[in-house]
Amino acid sequence: MLDPWYNKGVGGVRADYIEYITSILEELAEISDHIYLWGFPEVLARFVERIPRSHQLTAWLTWYYKNNPSVIRGWRSAQNACLHLSTPSSKLYPEHFLNSAQLELKAKGKLRYMPGPTSVIESPLLVGFVGRKEQTGHPAQKPQAVYEPLIKMSTKQGDLVFDPMCGSGTTGAVCRLMGRNAVLADISDEYVEIVRKRLMISPENA
Template sequence: MDVFASIDLLKSAGLHADCTMLDPWYNKGVGGELPLEEYDDFIRRLLNETAVISDLMYLWGFPEIIGPYVRFAPEGFYMAAWLTWYYKNCPSVIRGWRSSQNACLKFMRKGHKLHPENFLTAEQKQRFESGKMRFVPGLPSVIEAPLIIGFIGKNERTGHPSQKPEAVFDKLLLMAAKPGDLIFDPMAGSGTTAACALKHGMRSIVCDQNEDYIQMLEKRLGVKRIAL
């Protein structure tokens, strides 16, 4: 399903997501590349449309592509954090600097609450719930996890060409939501967002317009798509 059609579907159903994961193609290299202005317009529209049905949005991209989008916060939202996924096992054969990071911009509705308490130890959580913990520490803005290549991430691998590890999405979802909350991913790829949401007791709605990816997602999650 087209990304904007899936957003419209949530609007028409009156559904509201606590968190949305946006991982579009990065407009880099061959396949799906748009003129820069058109890609900028696509990202701006993507954020504005998603802001209608979500309180928090994560937008992924390479740093050199995504940098200008820190200014694209929709009305009522602000750019709350620049997060980095850092990996050491990049297989690139490019001479010179090898890419070893992806960037993720966090846009959040003003007044929306995060959940750093999800990362507390059992002892810390007891103090937090009893009101004895006045300050809950956050997480570092750099998440280190290896690429899913070779023998690494073998249990997660689906065959998707740019699959991100669950170790990265786990942290993003746990900071953004609590059990029972609704997570939305309109460009779900291999279904990592849904797999992590399921693991943490969250609900999810995921879509993709690529038939191969939908089949990967169905196999990974053990579910079948809803016919619309």
């Protein structure tokens, strides 16, 4: 899971931002069958031509939120995008999204097609009173509901997910709920402390 900083704030401003993130993508491609790269659409579009050779574009995902409180005059931003990149031999698990009736049909060999989840995930931004219990104070925290389908689609129980710019640790929280393992990192001590508290990890084990 790669949700980079927005080239401002913690992480600073880099003139070579696109090249830097591309180099991280290349390294992730060596260790992971699936990569999810997050960003605003206009930034993410630049990576479509920079996909590591070992991987292909499996899906362009959109996170759609209606509750952005922006007061800028004009269009109110309501989307974040995510490139799902994967190797040709990697496994996808659309069956993880079947309900009990569909699972029953599948067991009887009567499921005629596998209805996967939609590539647009609608979930509100964690602002104000929305998702109060989930909010950690991290300025760019993603809702767990947004990461859940991604992890469900590309992993099974016991698999390992790496998030090198984990922010508030959403990947870790979702992995814990879903019985996956996670390795998390962040450049900010303040955010690592947020993760530690959120996941109740003692300082000596962080």
